[in-house]
Amino acid sequence: MDLLNRIRTKVETSERLTDQDALDLFACEDLLGIGELAALANRLKNGDRVYFNVNRHINYTNICVNRCTFCAFSKEPGQEGGYTYALDEIYAKAAEAAAVGATEIHMVGGLHPELPFDFYLEMLSGIRQRHPQLHIKAFTAVEIDYFSSISALDDEQVILALREAGLGSMPGGGAEILGASVRQKICPEKITGERWLEIVEKVHRLGLKTNATMLFGHLEQDGDRVDHLRARGAGGVDALKTLAISRLYLDNFRHIKAYWVMLGLKVAQVSLCFGVNDLDGTVVEEKIGHDAGADSPQTLSMENLIGMIREAGCTPVERDTLYRQRRVC
Amino acid sequence: MLEQIKTKIASQQPLDRSEALFLMQETDLLSLGRLADGIRRRMHPEGRVTFVVDRNVNYTNVCTSKCRFCAFYTEADSASAYLLDSDEILAKVRELVDHGGTQLLLQGGLHPGLKIEWFEGLFSRIAAEFPQVQIHSLSPAEIIHTAELSGLSMPECLARLKAAGLASVPGGGAEILVDRVRKNISPNKIGWRQWISVMEEAARQGMRCTATMMFGSEETPEEIVEHLFRVRQSQERSGAYRAFIPWSFQPGNTDLGGQTASGVEYLRVLALSRILLDNIDNIQASWVTQGDKMAQISLFFGANDLGGTMLEENVVAAAGCSFRLSQSQIIELALGAGFTAARRTTAYEILEEY
Numbered sequence: 076m077d078l079l080n081r082i083r084t085k086v087e088t089s090e091r092l093t094d095q096d097a098l099d100l101f102a103c104e105d106l107l108g109i110g111e112l113a114a115l116a117n118r119l120k121n122g123d124r125v126y127f128n129v130n131r132h133i134n135y136t137n138i139c140v141n142r143c144t145f146c147a148f149s150k151e152p153g154q155e156g157g158y159t160y161a162l163d164e165i166y167a168k169a170a171e172a173a174a175v176g177a178t179e180i181h182m183v184g185g186l187h188p189e190l191p192f193d194f195y196l197e198m199l200s201g202i203r204q205r206h207p208q209l210h211i212k213a214f215t216a217v218e219i220d221y222f223s224s225i226s227a228l229d230d231e232q233v234i235l236a237l238r239e240a241g242l243g244s245m246p247g248g249g250a251e252i253l254g255a256s257v258r259q260k261i262c263p264e265k266i267t268g269e270r271w272l273e274i275v276e277k278v279h280r281l282g283l284k285t286n287a288t289m290l291f292g293h294l295e296q297d298g299d300r301v302d303h304l305r306a307r308g309a310g311g312v313d314a315l316k317t318l319a320i321s322r323l324y325l326d327n328f329r330h331i332k333a334y335w336v337m338l339g340l341k342v343a344q345v346s347l348c349f350g351v352n353d354l355d356g357t358v359v360e361e362k363i364g365h366d367a368g369a370d371s372p373q374t375l376s377m378e379n380l381i382g383m384i385r386e387a388g389c390t391p392v393e394r395d396t397l398y399r400q401r402r403v404c
Numbered sequence: 405m406l407e408q409i410k411t412k413i414a415s416q417q418p419l420d421r422s423e424a425l426f427l428m429q430e431t432d433l434l435s436l437g438r439l440a441d442g443i444r445r446r447m448h449p450e451g452r453v454t455f456v457v458d459r460n461v462n463y464t465n466v467c468t469s470k471c472r473f474c475a476f477y478t479e480a481d482s483a484s485a486y487l488l489d490s491d492e493i494l495a496k497v498r499e500l501v502d503h504g505g506t507q508l509l510l511q512g513g514l515h516p517g518l519k520i521e522w523f524e525g526l527f528s529r530i531a532a533e534f535p536q537v538q539i540h541s542l543s544p545a546e547i548i549h550t551a552e553l554s555g556l557s558m559p560e561c562l563a564r565l566k567a568a569g570l571a572s573v574p575g576g577g578a579e580i581l582v583d584r585v586r587k588n589i590s591p592n593k594i595g596w597r598q599w600i601s602v603m604e605e606a607a608r609q610g611m612r613c614t615a616t617m618m619f620g621s622e623e624t625p626e627e628i629v630e631h632l633f634r635v636r637q638s639q640e641r642s643g644a645y646r647a648f649i650p651w652s653f654q655p656g657n658t659d660l661g662g663q664t665a666s667g668v669e670y671l672r673v674l675a676l677s678r679i680l681l682d683n684i685d686n687i688q689a690s691w692v693t694q695g696d697k698m699a700q701i702s703l704f705f706g707a708n709d710l711g712g713t714m715l716e717e718n719v720v721a722a723a724g725c726s727f728r729l730s731q732s733q734i735i736e737l738a739l740g741a742g743f744t745a746a747r748r749t750t751a752y753e754i755l756e757e758y
Contacts, residue, residue, distance in 0.1 A: 104742040106704045107437050114434065311697030312704070312741045341667025342697045348433045348668070370695070387668045388432060 113350025139185025203241030247286030322350030467513025531569030656724025678706025
């Protein structure tokens with residue numbers, strides 16, 4: 076049977092795709108055909124609803140002991156352009172977010188060589204104390220591993236202490252590509268893919284939800300998947316195809332998010348027709364993608380997000396961090 | 405309705421306005437893309453994406469037209485007003501040739517002092533020094549303006565420009581070919597009938613043209629459909645057009661302001677253009693206004709050409725939109741989407757395949 080018909084049957088009967096199915100889809104050049112299947116899979120899960128939230132990013136420091144080759148954000152200690160926000164600056168940014176009706180603070184930063192673990196605990200509890208209504212989504216598995224190493228606590232103790240101080244959930248960053256050979260090239264100092272999974276599973280067992288991400292379009296087509304992925308470039312077609320295949324393969328994920336900061340607004344909107352059902356949030360101030368040359372704006376108003384979603388023929392829904400519906404727009 | 409439209413497209417029957425409007429407003433994006441992609445495959449089965457190495461030279465920013473969507477023009481007495489002389493323009497053409505370029509797109513404001521002799525002098529110098537360069541220049545509004553200033557009829561003006569070296573006429577200034585919209589956004593510019601009449605006269609004199617559409621300002625969906633029908637009918641009468649290029653209004657620094665069209669809207673208009681204009685060979689994606697990612701996606705929504713490398717571009721950049729792509733990036737973009745790439749002339753002759 077032809078590939079797309081075989082996948083269509085699997086989607087319609089809720090049968091899981093195999094790894095080979097996913098590789099075959101990457102090798103398939105029928106972008107619109109793959110998009111139609113991803114849109115179908117998404118419709119079966121989410122109807123025409125597309126989620127977004129009102130959030131603010133705070134990148135508290137760009138000083139980082141890791142030197143990931145894909146990153147334009149990190150600075151070495153003492154390097155020009157390095158910064159670390161004082162707690163009061165962080166609280167002021169959180170207060171701005173609260174004032175405009177944000178429901179989430181998204182915080183990630185570099186692995187700072189001098190800040191003690193207590194700094195992070197104080198940062199969380201300080202925000203929670205001032206704005207108990209804000210959900211704090213912060214840190215990645217990479218930071219948890221680092222906190223364990225600087226604090227003489229084990230992973231579970233670190234996670235519990237952060238949860239106690241106000242951590243509500245974790246974004247899925249630092250996953251990059253989980254395969255070892257690619258990871259060795261693009262982020263040799265970063266924790267391994269196995270360790271990333273080990274930590275997020277510990278976080279889940281302790282009652283916190285996380286996202287998972289994938290950073291694609293760098294070297295992974297030169298690595299062990301080269302036979303299947305060809306030289307696809309990091310273009311718009313690659314992005315739509317990867318999002319669509321993510322939707323089809325990850326049948327145990329309800330939500331697939333297009334991160335407009337990295338994709339740009341136009342491609343992010345188009346991806347809503349390729350299986351995506353979430354556009355992230357208003358963001359307000361983002362440094363990591365923009366330091367790497369992203370040409371998207373720093374912030375999107377809620378009206379813009381709603382307009383983009385409607386124009387793609389979908390129903391906008393404001394959610395909180397845990398995907399509880401706040402209102403249908 | 406969609407089934408009926410699919411049947412008509414399969415048997416290559418022209419769609420009517422209500423069917424076009426249905427595609428524009430009620431058909432989901434991927435179904436629309438499928439129909440456009442099918443026509444692109446039928447017309448360009450070789451799976452090849454073409455581009456031209458070119459340069460836009462804006463010889464003046466002084467313009468009496470003062471369109472409300474434009475961030476480029478200025479008044480004659482403004483401090484930023486400029487007029488390039490022919491030595492400066494020749495130097496720019498030399499740079500183009502040094503980069504392997506073959507197409508020169510000279511375009512300017514409607515300058516109150518430039519008569520036919522200025523253009524004749526310029527074109528004949530360019531043609532003499534750089535015979536390999538195709539002068540794909542001016543637009544219907546500039547041609548009418550020059551004719552009026554010089555006391556010539558429009559056909560006389562075109563004939564003299566052609567004799568001096570003009571090879572083809574780019575389709576700028578079409579905006580929306582409906583006078584209600586033109587009165588709002590470009591009240592001093594020629595009407596839609598005049599625009600079409602210049603192109604059809606150019607075709608009668610043996611020059612081919614392109615046609616454009618600038619959407620996303622103040623037009624209705626019906627007016628977008630009307631624009632496409634008027635271009636289609638003009639092509640039936642004249643065979644003037646080698647390519648059609650839809651692009652979206654860029655609001656930065658303009659009197660009109662507002663927001664630019666979204667990605668979904670661009671792809672819908674692009675796909676509809678491919679579907680309705682099946683009597684025009686080539687549909688260009690506008691990476692200058694949409695960016696490289698969207699331009700690549702466009703290749704699945706009806707586009708088969710990526711336009712020019714644009715060694716220089718000033719007008720869109722003035723509206724705050726400044727995407728840049730090198731020739732190698734354009735080639736990579738086509739290859740990355742599973743196509744081959746080819747450098748072409750203004751006349752769509754293939755020069756080199758990649």
